[in-house]
Amino acid sequence: MKKTISLFSLIGAAILLLAFTGKELDNILRDIIQQNGLNQHAPLPEYSAAKVELGRMLFFDKILSGNKDISCATCHHPALGSADALPLAIGVGGQGLGTARQMGKGRERIPRNSPDIFNRGAKEWHTMFWDNRVSVDIMSGYESPADEKLIDGLENILAVQAMFPVTSRDEMRGEIGDRTVRGEINELALISNAMPQVVWHRLMLRLKQIPEYVELFEAAYPELAVQDLGFQHAANAIAAFETAAFTFHDSPWDLYMDGMTNAIDASAKRGALLFYGKANCSSCHSGNLMSDQKAHNIGVPQLGPGKGTAEPLDVGRYLETGDQGDAFAFRTPSLKNTAITGPWMHNGAYNSLEEAVRHHLDPRQYLRQYDASTLPIELRETFQDDAAVAERMLGQIDPALGLESPLSDREVGDILSFLYALTDKSALELGHLVPTAVPSGLPIKD
Ligand code: HEC
Numbered sequence: 001m002k003k004t005i006s007l008f009s010l011i012g013a014a015i016l017l018l019a020f021t022g023k024e025l026d027n028i029l030r031d032i033i034q035q036n037g038l039n040q041h042a043p044l045p046e047y048s049a050a051k052v053e054l055g056r057m058l059f060f061d062k063i064l065s066g067n068k069d070i071s072c073a074t075c076h077h078p079a080l081g082s083a084d085a086l087p088l089a090i091g092v093g094g095q096g097l098g099t100a101r102q103m104g105k106g107r108e109r110i111p112r113n114s115p116d117i118f119n120r121g122a123k124e125w126h127t128m129f130w131d132n133r134v135s136v137d138i139m140s141g142y143e144s145p146a147d148e149k150l151i152d153g154l155e156n157i158l159a160v161q162a163m164f165p166v167t168s169r170d171e172m173r174g175e176i177g178d179r180t181v182r183g184e185i186n187e188l189a190l191i192s193n194a195m196p197q198v199v200w201h202r203l204m205l206r207l208k209q210i211p212e213y214v215e216l217f218e219a220a221y222p223e224l225a226v227q228d229l230g231f232q233h234a235a236n237a238i239a240a241f242e243t244a245a246f247t248f249h250d251s252p253w254d255l256y257m258d259g260m261t262n263a264i265d266a267s268a269k270r271g272a273l274l275f276y277g278k279a280n281c282s283s284c285h286s287g288n289l290m291s292d293q294k295a296h297n298i299g300v301p302q303l304g305p306g307k308g309t310a311e312p313l314d315v316g317r318y319l320e321t322g323d324q325g326d327a328f329a330f331r332t333p334s335l336k337n338t339a340i341t342g343p344w345m346h347n348g349a350y351n352s353l354e355e356a357v358r359h360h361l362d363p364r365q366y367l368r369q370y371d372a373s374t375l376p377i378e379l380r381e382t383f384q385d386d387a388a389v390a391e392r393m394l395g396q397i398d399p400a401l402g403l404e405s406p407l408s409d410r411e412v413g414d415i416l417s418f419l420y421a422l423t424d425k426s427a428l429e430l431g432h433l434v435p436t437a438v439p440s441g442l443p444i445k446d
Pocket residue numbers: 059064070071072073074075076089090091092110112113114115116117120127128129130131158161162165166170171172238
């Protein structure tokens with residue numbers, strides 16, 4: 001009899017303890033959320049419906065591309081988590097959408113993975129691109145590849161970013177000699193790379209020839225005369241659309257942060273605790289953006305055509321700064337909606353979220369033993385399997401990655417549960433953004 005009682009009380013105590021640790025975990029997480037301001041979001045700027053609508057049309061209209069064959073949406077599609085589901089994007093000359101997209105004859109892949117564009121309208125962003133080549137500069141306003149040629153009147157960093165896809169030959173502008181899908185000479189491609197301001201000017205000429213765009217611009221900018229409109233006004237409208245259309249805080253983790261204790265399960269809670277604790281993820285994926293906006297070398301396998309003077313390598317931030325410490329460093333990506341925006345990393349090296357996470361836990365092994373067979377066939381041979389490249393990268397890998405004790409499989413599973421809880425409900429329901437037609441009359445479908 002005595003024995004049974006003690007057994008019962010033992011079980012009772014265990015149950016109590018379990019309930020207590022669950023509650024304790026919530027309390028610890030509440031503290032973490034508070035201390036790091038994880039659910040603090042500065043109010044978004046207010047944009048008129050007319051400006052957002054103009055931006056929406058421009059975002060989906062292939063008229064912005066030299067050959068009239070690709071729009072922003074081709075690479076940042078609402079149905080594909082505001083990205084393109086490809087490891088490396090396919091630009092001008094390509095056909096199809098998502099994993100069905102095929103490269104045009106004689107073209108190359110874009111050297112980098114199309115990032116998602118969720119929550120990029122948040123005021124906290126002061127950098128854009130995988131290598132931070134667009135950034136806020138306290139002295140001059142913005143630092144960008146166009147330097148002093150960048151036109152004035154850009155409202156925010158997202159608008160600054162929107163100036164560049166149209167000047168990039170591979171993404172949207174095309175090559176000298178290209179023709180548009182309507183058979184015209186691609187006049188944008190004829191302009192020298194050193195004159196982005198001429199590209200912007202010529203693009204506005206295209207837009208102003210279309211009466212519906214003139215109306216949309218007039219509605220969006222009632223205070224301006226049509227002749228005073230420049231591409232900066234188009235870019236501001238695109239940024240307004242991106243902000244209005246792709247900003248959400250309705251993931252299970254957001255609901256949990258707002259007080260709904262059962263919005264995420266115990267595994268995701270343990271994952272959050274690891275993420276903000278022992279696994280050290282938040283030392284880089286920090287704050288309410290889940291990014292410190294700094295570039296780090298985490299030893300991601302090199303693949304693709306490469307970029308700039310370092311081709312076939314892509315040395316990331318080093319291309320911008322020339323600082324050895326920046327070699328192979330890429331900006332920490334935000335992790336909101338990461339589960340729906342694979343393949344992962346700056347070049348889509350991993351097509352499984354678990355692999356992308358595990359890479360961080362043992363970058364040496366993951367880089368040295370990278371399996372390129374998961375890549376699309378024509379990308380496999382671009383993987384830089386030279387051991388010297390790997391060792392060069394590993395020589396200066398970010399020290400924040402070194403964990404004192406390895407994580408168990410269960411712990412990795414918990415972190416994945418947490419990452420899955422970062423998917424906004426609204427991010428899965430974006431079909432309504434796609435217009436049925438755009439002012440140029442060009443097809444919307446890729
Ligand atoms: C061919 C595919 C392609 C097209 C078309 C394209 N993008 Fe992108 N976009 C990318 C890639 C790839 C990157 C990352 C490039 C880099 O970081 O070097 C990117 C980066 C961005 C970013 C930066 C996100 C961040 O956090 O750094 C934004 C915003 C964006 N694009 C918006 C646009 C807009 C607006 C348009 C149309 C004017 C557009 N893109 C057209 C592929 C594309």
